[in-house]
Amino acid sequence: MRIVTCFKFVPDAKDIEVKGDGSISLEKAEWIISDFDLQCVEAGVKLAEATAGKTMALSAGPQRINNSKLKKDILSRGPDELYLVVDERLSANDTHVTAVVLANAIQKIGQVDLVICGEGSSDLYFQQVGLQVGELLGWSVVNAVGKVEATGSKIIVERNLEDEVEVLEVPLPAVISVTIDINTPRLPSMKEILKAGQKPVTEWNLPDLALVDIEPGVSVISMKSPRQVDRKKIMIEAKPDDAAAALIGYLSKEGIV
Amino acid sequence: MTEIWAYSEKPSLLAELIGGAHLLAEKVNGTVAAVVLGQKDLAEKAAALGAAKVFWLGEKNENNLVEDYIPTIGQLLKTNKPTLLLIGATQRGKAAAGRLAAQLHTSAVTDVKDIVVDGNNLLFQHMIFGGGAVRMEQAKTEVTIATVGSGIFQTPEKSTAPGKIVDVPFVEPAWKIKFVEKREKKSSAVNLAAAKRVVCPGRGVSKREDLVLIDELAHLLEAEIGCTRPLAEGLDWYPRERYIGVSGATIKPELYFGVGVSGQVQHMIGATDSQIIVAVNKDKNAAIFRQADYGVIGDLYTFLPALISALKARK
Numbered sequence: 001m002r003i004v005t006c007f008k009f010v011p012d013a014k015d016i017e018v019k020g021d022g023s024i025s026l027e028k029a030e031w032i033i034s035d036f037d038l039q040c041v042e043a044g045v046k047l048a049e050a051t052a053g054k055t056m057a058l059s060a061g062p063q064r065i066n067n068s069k070l071k072k073d074i075l076s077r078g079p080d081e082l083y084l085v086v087d088e089r090l091s092a093n094d095t096h097v098t099a100v101v102l103a104n105a106i107q108k109i110g111q112v113d114l115v116i117c118g119e120g121s122s123d124l125y126f127q128q129v130g131l132q133v134g135e136l137l138g139w140s141v142v143n144a145v146g147k148v149e150a151t152g153s154k155i156i157v158e159r160n161l162e163d164e165v166e167v168l169e170v171p172l173p174a175v176i177s178v179t180i181d182i183n184t185p186r187l188p189s190m191k192e193i194l195k196a197g198q199k200p201v202t203e204w205n206l207p208d209l210a211l212v213d214i215e216p217g218v219s220v221i222s223m224k225s226p227r228q229v230d231r232k233k234i235m236i237e238a239k240p241d242d243a244a245a246a247l248i249g250y251l252s253k254e255g256i257v
Numbered sequence: 258m259t260e261i262w263a264y265s266e267k268p269s270l271l272a273e274l275i276g277g278a279h280l281l282a283e284k285v286n287g288t289v290a291a292v293v294l295g296q297k298d299l300a301e302k303a304a305a306l307g308a309a310k311v312f313w314l315g316e317k318n319e320n321n322l323v324e325d326y327i328p329t330i331g332q333l334l335k336t337n338k339p340t341l342l343l344i345g346a347t348q349r350g351k352a353a354a355g356r357l358a359a360q361l362h363t364s365a366v367t368d369v370k371d372i373v374v375d376g377n378n379l380l381f382q383h384m385i386f387g388g389g390a391v392r393m394e395q396a397k398t399e400v401t402i403a404t405v406g407s408g409i410f411q412t413p414e415k416s417t418a419p420g421k422i423v424d425v426p427f428v429e430p431a432w433k434i435k436f437v438e439k440r441e442k443k444s445s446a447v448n449l450a451a452a453k454r455v456v457c458p459g460r461g462v463s464k465r466e467d468l469v470l471i472d473e474l475a476h477l478l479e480a481e482i483g484c485t486r487p488l489a490e491g492l493d494w495y496p497r498e499r500y501i502g503v504s505g506a507t508i509k510p511e512l513y514f515g516v517g518v519s520g521q522v523q524h525m526i527g528a529t530d531s532q533i534i535v536a537v538n539k540d541k542n543a544a545i546f547r548q549a550d551y552g553v554i555g556d557l558y559t560f561l562p563a564l565i566s567a568l569k570a571r572k
Contacts, residue, residue, distance in 0.1 A: 013386040024390045094364040095355075124385050124392075125504065126367045131355025140432045141356065144348040156437065161348050162498050163442050168322075169435040181490050217364040221380060221393040226522075229529055232550040237541070240563035243553050247535070248567055250551050254533055256454075256512050257478070257571065 001053035001113045001150055001172075004083075004106055005044035006130070007037035007074060009065040010123040018225040031064060033074060036118035038185040043148060043178050044116045045078035051150050056109060060085035060093075060101045066203065075196035076188035082199065083109060087206045094216040095124075099132030104209040106137065114155065115175040119144070127177070134175030141175045142168060146182055259287030260337065263308070264330065264353070265345025266323050268299055269448075270407055274343045275306045277372070277410030284374040287340065290420075292333065294326055300422050307416030312425050322436055327353050329428040331360040338400055341379060346404035354404045363398040368504065369405050388503040388526030408450030408507045442496045447481060449499065454480035454512040457501060457528070460487055461517015461538060461557055465494050470561045471516060477568040483508060485524050501527035517557050520545025537561070 011029035018024055033041075041057060048055040057079035059065060066086045075082055085105050090097070106112050115137075117130030127143070134141025146165070147158035159166040160179055170176070188196075206214065236246045251257045261282045263274035271291065278289040291308035293300040300313040312333055314326050334342065334357060342357070344350045346368050358365040370391075371382040378395050381403055385392045396403075449455060456475040462468060475482050482499065489500040501508055502524040513531035518524065520536070520543055528534065529548075536549040539556045546552040553560055 013389050016386060016389055096358060096362065096364040099359060120504070122387065124383075125387070126365070126383075127351050128355040128358065128365055128367060131352055132359040135356040135359035138431060140434055141352075142434065143352045143355070159348070160497070163496060165440045165442065167437040167439065169437055171432060171434070179490070217362075217398040218366065218394045218396055221395050223385070223390050223392050226384070226388065226391050226526060226529070229548075231534060231548055233547070233552065234550065235541075235546065235552045235554060237554040240555065240559045241567070243555055243560055244564040244567040247551060247553055247564065248571070251512075251533075251535070256533065257568065 001047060001051040002111055003044045003048050003053060003055050004058050004109060004112050004115045005041045005055055005079060006058050006102055006115065006117045006133070007041055008034040008059060008118075008121045008123075009061055009070055010034045010121055013122065022224045024223050024225055031067070031070060033070070034118065035122040036120060036180050038077065039180050039182050040116050040118035040178055041074065041077050041079060042183045042185040046183065047114070047148065047150055048080075053113075054081070055079040056081045056083055058083045058102060058105055058109070060090055060098060060105065062086070062088050062091035071201055072193070072196040075199045075201075076193045077185065078192065080199065082201045083204070084201065085204050085206070085209065089206060089214060092216060092220070093214070094218040095126045095128040096132060097214050097216050099129050099136055100214065101206070101209065101211065102129065103133045103136040104211060105204065106133070108204070108209060113172045115139075115173075117175065117177040119177055119179045130175055130177035137173070137175065139173045139175055140170050142170055143177045145176045145178045148176065148178070148182070259285045260290055260339035261285075261287055262290045262292060262339040262342045264292035264342060265347070266294060266349050267345050267347060268295075268302070269412075270345035270347070271303060272306055272412040273407060273410045274345060274405060275303060275308055276413040277343055277405060279307060279413050280410065281341065281372060281374060281379075285340070290339065292330055294323065297422075304420040304422055305415050306413050307418065307420065309420040311420055311422045313422050314425050315427065322434060323349050324352060325430050325433060326427070327356050328430045329425060331357050332428050333425060334361060334400055340401065342400065342402045344402060344404045346406040350404050354402050358402050361398070361400050361402075363400055363402065364396075365402040365404065366394055366396065367404040369403045370409065370507070372403070384503045384526060387523035389522050406507060407448070408509065447499060449481055449483050449501065449506040449508050452481035452483075452508060452510050454478050454514070455483045455501070455508055455510045455528075455531075456480045456514045456516065457483045457485065457518055458488060458516045459485040459518030459524075461519075462488075465492075467558070468494060470557070470565070473565050474514070474516070474561060474568075477565060477572075478512070478514065480512065480514065485518055503527065515545055515549075516561065518545050519543050520548060
């Protein structure tokens with residue numbers, strides 16, 4: 001099975017700077033592989049191993065993602081090849097633009113049986129790209145997949161909904177987005193890290209994908225630190241019985257007990 | 258004419274979205290419509306809540322998945338071009354939002370926490386970086402799709418002017434996924450958004466058996482039980498609908514009682530509107546203490562039994 005695993009490089013949330021006016025800046029943030037995409041890549045690699053297939057990792061973004069450390073990082077996690085769509089115009093893309101770019105790249109890669117996306121990106125978490133890619137390609141598409149198995153020209157997936165698990169038979173080619181509990185991603189071995197530098201990397205820009213006019217449908221008005229509620233911050237540190245009595249005292253004043 | 262539409266496969270959430278659509282429609286001098294899949298009484302209920310038009314997709318055919326109706330909804334959107342479609346932010350709702358957005362060449366804004374009308378523009382608030390920041394976005398496309406979870410809008414009063422029901426013909430999808438089977442998750446159909454009090458265990462609870470302490474505390478406080486994400490996903494101690502946080506439930510209780518919760522922003526953002534926050538944690542540097550009204554520094558395994566017997570003694 002030929003599998004494309006989509007992933008995103010994102011600014012690391014712990015490097016968010018909050019400015020005096022409450023706005024946030026990501027200028028100094030280090031870029032990393034989005035958390036939930038590690039499970040996505042692992043799911044692809046496992047399935048390729050089980051079907052003697054091939055995994056191709058795919059991402060799109062501004063020049064910044066074209067960084068040898070990031071490229072080695074993703075390849076050390078098991079994919080056979082890496083495809084990057086790099087273009088400065090992809091620095092302010094919405095989910096639709098991202099999906100259009102990825103769908104075009106998937107068609108250019110060619111003969112793909114299955115596309116796997118993560119459950120959402122750890123920066124924006126819209127949970128939309130996989131679904132849109134599937135719809136744009138005209139392939140079958142399922143989200144919230146917690147388990148996947150290949151059986152010939154189909155896959156069997158378990159879909160984790162709020163109150164039930166659906167078992168579905170999905171015809172290929174297909175696009176699925178997988179939840180974070182689908183697997184525990186392996187840590188790259190020294191051998192994989194050394195091998196990563198030798199794996200093929202293909203770089204495209206938007207004209208390579210015959211894309212000229214890409215206009216995001218959503219514009220960002222502001223990014224701010226969330227509103228903080230003032231809390232009393234009364235701390236109780238005492239023996240269990242005394243602490244319980246103290247807490248009940250406070251809660252009774254609040255009218256709770 | 259500006260139209261605000263609401264759709265959810267979950268009737269209680271659809272009712273809330275109709276409430277939200279009313280609020281927005283008033284501000285933009287628009288009308289409200291609902292899209293309903295299921296028995297006719299669901300369509301009638303949506304009409305009774307004041308949706309001027311109810312697009313009724315009919316009763317779900319046994320051989321169809323809810324997702325098989327997405328092309329039908331897509332056709333409706335292309336024909337009617339509403340300004341905004343609100344979709345309930347369930348997994349099925351997000352699947353519909355993404356696929357419909359792609360059909361309309363637009364972007365969907367998901368897990369919207371607030372919608373602001375600014376002149377002729379709609380602004381959407383969405384949490385980013387797992388709750389670390391709030392982003393305001395403006396939609397620029399003719400039709401905008403937004404998913405909204407439970408607890409953001411309220412079910413409206415019954416309307417004195419119920420709307421009319423329009424039958425919508427089924428559009429056969431280009432491909433179909435075959436349903437094999439489903440397994441119910443044990444679920445108590447909890448509505449955390451409406452809970453007055455919520456006790457919330459976190460990873461500080463080391464074994465599933467220890468949740469009896471949580472059950473007992475919740476019983477004595479007459480509280481519902483919510484949880485942090487790892488307890489619902491991964492550990493599977495609770496159904497997913499019970500986890501509180503940026504991608505889960507948003508709660509607004511008078512009391513949030515966190516037990517062994519570290520206080521990561523992804524979780525706390527779902528509880529930030531609680532009137533009083535109580536936290537128990539053995540780590541005095543736990544982030545939750547900076548966001549709590551009352552913080553007990555101590556081992557939950559010795560503190561909770563003491564609290565439970567003290568509460569019992571008061572009854």
